[in-house]
Amino acid sequence: MKRNAGSPRRVLIVCTANICRSPTAETVLRHRLDGAAVEVESAGLAALPGTPIDPRTEAVLAAHGLSAAGHVARRATPAQIAAADLVLAMEQRHLSALRALVPSARARSFLLGRWQGNADIPDPYGRAQDAYEEAYRMIEAAVEDWRARL
Template sequence: MPKRVLIVCVGNICRSPTAEAILRHRLREQPDNVVESAGLAALRGMPIDPQAEQVLAAHGLSAGTHVARQISPALIEGADLVLAMERRHLEALRVLAPKAVGKIFMLGKWQRNIDIPDPYGRGAAAFKKVYPMIDAAVEAWLPRIYTHA
Protein backbone atom coordinates (compact mmCIF):
# COMPACT_ATOMS: atom_id res chain seq x y z
CA MET A 1 0.00 0.00 0.00
CA PRO A 2 1.28 3.50 -0.80
CA LYS A 3 2.87 5.48 1.98
CA ARG A 4 3.86 8.56 -0.03
CA VAL A 5 1.32 10.04 -2.45
CA LEU A 6 2.18 12.91 -4.80
CA ILE A 7 -0.62 14.82 -6.53
CA VAL A 8 0.21 16.89 -9.61
CA CYS A 9 -1.47 19.63 -11.64
CA VAL A 10 -0.06 22.59 -13.57
CA GLY A 11 0.40 25.54 -11.21
CA ASN A 12 0.09 23.73 -7.85
CA ILE A 13 -2.26 26.40 -6.52
CA CYS A 14 -5.75 25.02 -7.28
CA ARG A 15 -6.44 21.36 -8.01
CA SER A 16 -3.45 19.54 -6.55
CA PRO A 17 -3.44 21.38 -3.19
CA THR A 18 -7.21 20.83 -2.98
CA ALA A 19 -6.76 17.10 -3.58
CA GLU A 20 -3.82 17.07 -1.17
CA ALA A 21 -5.93 18.66 1.60
CA ILE A 22 -8.83 16.26 1.01
CA LEU A 23 -6.64 13.15 0.92
CA ARG A 24 -4.57 14.23 3.92
CA HIS A 25 -7.79 14.76 5.86
CA ARG A 26 -9.14 11.36 4.85
CA LEU A 27 -5.88 9.68 5.86
CA ARG A 28 -5.51 11.61 9.13
CA GLU A 29 -5.72 8.38 11.14
CA GLN A 30 -2.82 6.99 9.12
CA PRO A 31 0.14 9.15 10.24
CA ASP A 32 2.61 7.00 8.32
CA ASN A 33 1.12 8.16 5.01
CA VAL A 34 2.54 11.32 3.45
CA VAL A 35 0.50 13.36 0.97
CA GLU A 36 2.19 16.05 -1.09
CA SER A 37 1.58 18.04 -4.25
CA ALA A 38 3.56 19.80 -6.96
CA GLY A 39 3.06 21.48 -10.33
CA LEU A 40 4.36 20.90 -13.83
CA ALA A 41 4.65 24.67 -14.27
CA ALA A 42 4.31 25.63 -10.63
CA LEU A 43 3.75 29.17 -9.51
CA ARG A 44 6.59 28.59 -7.05
CA GLY A 45 6.17 30.04 -3.60
CA MET A 46 2.53 31.01 -4.14
CA PRO A 47 -0.20 30.04 -1.68
CA ILE A 48 -3.32 28.15 -2.68
CA ASP A 49 -5.66 30.21 -4.85
CA PRO A 50 -8.05 32.12 -2.55
CA GLN A 51 -11.10 30.70 -4.35
CA ALA A 52 -9.82 27.14 -3.90
CA GLU A 53 -9.23 27.87 -0.21
CA GLN A 54 -12.77 29.25 0.12
CA VAL A 55 -14.24 26.06 -1.35
CA LEU A 56 -12.10 23.93 0.97
CA ALA A 57 -13.21 26.05 3.95
CA ALA A 58 -16.85 25.52 2.98
CA HIS A 59 -16.14 21.79 3.45
CA GLY A 60 -14.32 22.25 6.76
CA LEU A 61 -10.82 21.91 5.28
CA SER A 62 -7.88 24.21 4.65
CA ALA A 63 -4.66 24.36 2.67
CA GLY A 64 -3.76 27.74 4.15
CA THR A 65 -0.12 26.81 4.73
CA HIS A 66 0.36 25.47 1.18
CA VAL A 67 3.28 26.78 -0.86
CA ALA A 68 3.43 25.87 -4.56
CA ARG A 69 6.45 23.90 -5.73
CA GLN A 70 7.80 22.58 -9.00
CA ILE A 71 7.68 18.86 -9.82
CA SER A 72 11.03 17.14 -10.20
CA PRO A 73 12.22 13.65 -11.09
CA ALA A 74 13.30 13.22 -7.46
CA LEU A 75 9.78 13.99 -6.17
CA ILE A 76 8.28 11.48 -8.61
CA GLU A 77 10.82 8.80 -7.80
CA GLY A 78 10.36 9.37 -4.05
CA ALA A 79 6.61 8.81 -4.25
CA ASP A 80 4.86 5.46 -4.08
CA LEU A 81 1.88 6.78 -6.06
CA VAL A 82 1.67 9.82 -8.36
CA LEU A 83 -1.76 11.14 -9.31
CA ALA A 84 -2.29 13.59 -12.18
CA MET A 85 -5.30 15.74 -13.01
CA GLU A 86 -5.25 15.40 -16.81
CA ARG A 87 -4.06 12.90 -19.42
CA ARG A 88 -1.51 15.36 -20.77
CA HIS A 89 0.03 15.54 -17.30
CA LEU A 90 0.61 11.78 -17.38
CA GLU A 91 2.83 12.10 -20.43
CA ALA A 92 4.81 14.99 -18.95
CA LEU A 93 5.37 13.02 -15.74
CA ARG A 94 6.42 9.91 -17.67
CA VAL A 95 8.96 11.96 -19.62
CA LEU A 96 10.38 13.42 -16.40
CA ALA A 97 10.66 10.02 -14.70
CA PRO A 98 10.41 7.17 -17.23
CA LYS A 99 11.25 4.52 -14.64
CA ALA A 100 8.22 5.58 -12.56
CA VAL A 101 5.61 4.81 -15.24
CA GLY A 102 4.03 2.03 -13.18
CA LYS A 103 3.08 4.34 -10.32
CA ILE A 104 1.72 7.32 -12.29
CA PHE A 105 -2.05 7.42 -12.75
CA MET A 106 -4.96 9.77 -13.25
CA LEU A 107 -6.60 11.05 -10.08
CA GLY A 108 -9.86 10.27 -11.91
CA LYS A 109 -8.75 6.73 -12.81
CA TRP A 110 -11.71 5.07 -11.09
CA GLN A 111 -14.15 7.44 -12.84
CA ARG A 112 -13.11 6.21 -16.30
CA ASN A 113 -9.88 8.26 -16.26
CA ILE A 114 -11.69 11.60 -16.31
CA ASP A 115 -9.71 14.79 -16.65
CA ILE A 116 -10.34 17.22 -13.82
CA PRO A 117 -10.56 20.65 -15.49
CA ASP A 118 -8.46 23.56 -14.32
CA PRO A 119 -10.64 26.19 -12.59
CA TYR A 120 -7.86 28.79 -12.51
CA GLY A 121 -9.08 32.18 -13.71
CA ARG A 122 -12.60 30.92 -14.34
CA GLY A 123 -14.38 32.28 -11.26
CA ALA A 124 -15.93 30.84 -8.13
CA ALA A 125 -18.42 28.63 -9.99
CA ALA A 126 -15.58 26.71 -11.67
CA PHE A 127 -13.94 26.02 -8.30
CA LYS A 128 -17.26 24.85 -6.85
CA LYS A 129 -17.78 22.56 -9.84
CA VAL A 130 -14.33 20.97 -9.62
CA TYR A 131 -14.38 20.29 -5.86
CA PRO A 132 -16.87 17.37 -5.98
CA MET A 133 -14.95 15.86 -8.89
CA ILE A 134 -11.73 15.94 -6.87
CA ASP A 135 -13.50 14.71 -3.75
CA ALA A 136 -15.05 11.74 -5.57
CA ALA A 137 -11.74 10.84 -7.19
CA VAL A 138 -9.93 10.95 -3.85
CA GLU A 139 -12.67 8.82 -2.30
CA ALA A 140 -12.27 6.22 -5.04
CA TRP A 141 -8.52 5.98 -4.36
CA LEU A 142 -8.92 5.49 -0.58
CA PRO A 143 -9.34 1.69 -0.63
CA ARG A 144 -6.13 1.48 -2.63
CA ILE A 145 -4.18 3.83 -0.33
CA TYR A 146 -5.55 3.21 3.14
CA THR A 147 -3.48 0.64 4.97
CA HIS A 148 -5.38 -1.62 7.32
CA ALA A 149 -3.60 -2.60 10.52
Protein backbone atom coordinates in the same frame (compact mmCIF):
# COMPACT_ATOMS: atom_id res chain seq x y z
CA MET B 1 -7.66 3.25 8.21
CA LYS B 2 -5.66 0.05 8.00
CA ARG B 3 -2.92 -0.05 5.43
CA ASN B 4 -2.86 -2.95 3.04
CA ALA B 5 0.40 -4.76 2.47
CA GLY B 6 2.20 -2.97 -0.33
CA SER B 7 0.16 0.22 0.09
CA PRO B 8 1.91 3.42 -0.90
CA ARG B 9 3.73 5.33 1.81
CA ARG B 10 4.32 8.45 -0.31
CA VAL B 11 1.66 9.92 -2.61
CA LEU B 12 2.44 12.83 -4.90
CA ILE B 13 -0.44 14.73 -6.53
CA VAL B 14 0.42 16.84 -9.57
CA CYS B 15 -1.27 19.56 -11.61
CA THR B 16 -0.02 22.58 -13.55
CA ALA B 17 0.63 25.41 -11.08
CA ASN B 18 0.06 23.74 -7.69
CA ILE B 19 -2.33 26.47 -6.51
CA CYS B 20 -5.79 24.96 -7.18
CA ARG B 21 -6.33 21.28 -7.97
CA SER B 22 -3.33 19.46 -6.52
CA PRO B 23 -3.38 21.30 -3.17
CA THR B 24 -7.11 20.60 -2.97
CA ALA B 25 -6.53 16.90 -3.59
CA GLU B 26 -3.60 16.88 -1.15
CA THR B 27 -5.73 18.49 1.56
CA VAL B 28 -8.75 16.24 0.99
CA LEU B 29 -6.69 13.02 0.79
CA ARG B 30 -4.66 13.89 3.88
CA HIS B 31 -7.92 14.57 5.74
CA ARG B 32 -9.47 11.28 4.56
CA LEU B 33 -6.34 9.31 5.51
CA ASP B 34 -6.22 10.81 9.00
CA GLY B 35 -4.08 8.53 11.12
CA ALA B 36 -2.72 6.47 8.23
CA ALA B 37 1.02 6.20 7.74
CA VAL B 38 0.93 7.82 4.30
CA GLU B 39 2.77 11.00 3.35
CA VAL B 40 0.75 13.12 0.91
CA GLU B 41 2.23 16.04 -0.97
CA SER B 42 1.54 18.03 -4.11
CA ALA B 43 3.49 19.88 -6.77
CA GLY B 44 3.02 21.52 -10.14
CA LEU B 45 4.72 20.84 -13.43
CA ALA B 46 4.84 24.58 -14.21
CA ALA B 47 4.54 25.97 -10.68
CA LEU B 48 5.98 29.30 -9.63
CA PRO B 49 7.50 28.25 -6.29
CA GLY B 50 6.19 30.18 -3.31
CA THR B 51 2.89 31.24 -4.89
CA PRO B 52 0.07 30.96 -2.31
CA ILE B 53 -3.02 28.87 -2.85
CA ASP B 54 -5.65 30.51 -5.06
CA PRO B 55 -8.13 32.39 -2.81
CA ARG B 56 -11.13 30.81 -4.55
CA THR B 57 -9.69 27.37 -3.93
CA GLU B 58 -9.18 28.16 -0.26
CA ALA B 59 -12.77 29.47 -0.06
CA VAL B 60 -14.12 26.19 -1.44
CA LEU B 61 -11.97 24.18 0.97
CA ALA B 62 -13.18 26.35 3.87
CA ALA B 63 -16.79 25.77 2.84
CA HIS B 64 -16.09 22.05 3.36
CA GLY B 65 -14.37 22.52 6.72
CA LEU B 66 -10.84 22.20 5.35
CA SER B 67 -7.94 24.60 4.79
CA ALA B 68 -4.71 24.79 2.84
CA ALA B 69 -4.07 28.41 3.84
CA GLY B 70 -0.36 27.82 4.51
CA HIS B 71 0.21 26.10 1.18
CA VAL B 72 2.75 27.52 -1.25
CA ALA B 73 3.36 26.18 -4.73
CA ARG B 74 6.20 23.76 -5.40
CA ARG B 75 7.55 22.66 -8.75
CA ALA B 76 7.59 18.90 -9.29
CA THR B 77 11.13 17.57 -9.54
CA PRO B 78 12.35 14.29 -11.00
CA ALA B 79 13.64 13.28 -7.55
CA GLN B 80 10.27 13.97 -5.95
CA ILE B 81 8.45 12.00 -8.65
CA ALA B 82 10.91 9.11 -8.37
CA ALA B 83 10.53 9.01 -4.57
CA ALA B 84 6.74 8.71 -4.66
CA ASP B 85 5.08 5.30 -4.44
CA LEU B 86 1.99 6.66 -6.20
CA VAL B 87 1.78 9.72 -8.46
CA LEU B 88 -1.67 11.10 -9.28
CA ALA B 89 -2.18 13.63 -12.05
CA MET B 90 -5.15 15.85 -12.87
CA GLU B 91 -5.03 15.56 -16.66
CA GLN B 92 -3.74 13.17 -19.29
CA ARG B 93 -1.20 15.78 -20.42
CA HIS B 94 0.22 15.91 -16.87
CA LEU B 95 0.49 12.14 -16.82
CA SER B 96 2.32 12.15 -20.15
CA ALA B 97 4.72 14.85 -18.93
CA LEU B 98 5.40 12.97 -15.68
CA ARG B 99 6.15 9.76 -17.54
CA ALA B 100 8.44 11.58 -19.97
CA LEU B 101 10.28 13.28 -17.12
CA VAL B 102 10.68 10.11 -15.05
CA PRO B 103 10.07 7.03 -17.22
CA SER B 104 10.51 4.72 -14.21
CA ALA B 105 7.36 6.27 -12.68
CA ARG B 106 5.12 4.93 -15.48
CA ALA B 107 3.83 1.92 -13.52
CA ARG B 108 2.90 4.04 -10.48
CA SER B 109 1.48 7.13 -12.20
CA PHE B 110 -2.25 7.45 -12.83
CA LEU B 111 -4.96 10.02 -13.29
CA LEU B 112 -6.64 11.09 -10.07
CA GLY B 113 -9.88 10.42 -11.97
CA ARG B 114 -8.83 6.86 -12.85
CA TRP B 115 -11.84 5.30 -11.13
CA GLN B 116 -14.19 7.79 -12.82
CA GLY B 117 -13.41 6.51 -16.31
CA ASN B 118 -9.94 8.10 -16.42
CA ALA B 119 -11.56 11.53 -16.26
CA ASP B 120 -9.47 14.68 -16.45
CA ILE B 121 -10.21 17.22 -13.73
CA PRO B 122 -10.45 20.60 -15.49
CA ASP B 123 -8.46 23.55 -14.20
CA PRO B 124 -10.79 26.10 -12.57
CA TYR B 125 -8.14 28.85 -12.44
CA GLY B 126 -9.47 32.18 -13.66
CA ARG B 127 -12.99 30.84 -14.16
CA ALA B 128 -16.21 31.46 -12.25
CA GLN B 129 -16.62 30.22 -8.66
CA ASP B 130 -18.82 27.34 -9.81
CA ALA B 131 -15.82 25.91 -11.73
CA TYR B 132 -13.88 25.77 -8.45
CA GLU B 133 -16.79 24.05 -6.73
CA GLU B 134 -17.12 21.53 -9.57
CA ALA B 135 -13.38 20.81 -9.43
CA TYR B 136 -13.72 20.22 -5.68
CA ARG B 137 -16.61 17.79 -6.20
CA MET B 138 -14.67 15.87 -8.83
CA ILE B 139 -11.53 15.78 -6.66
CA GLU B 140 -13.48 14.68 -3.59
CA ALA B 141 -15.10 11.78 -5.46
CA ALA B 142 -11.78 10.72 -6.99
CA VAL B 143 -9.95 10.94 -3.65
CA GLU B 144 -12.60 8.83 -1.97
CA ASP B 145 -12.18 6.12 -4.61
CA TRP B 146 -8.39 6.19 -4.20
CA ARG B 147 -8.64 6.21 -0.39
CA ALA B 148 -10.66 3.02 -0.54
CA ARG B 149 -7.80 1.41 -2.47
CA LEU B 150 -4.87 2.60 -0.36
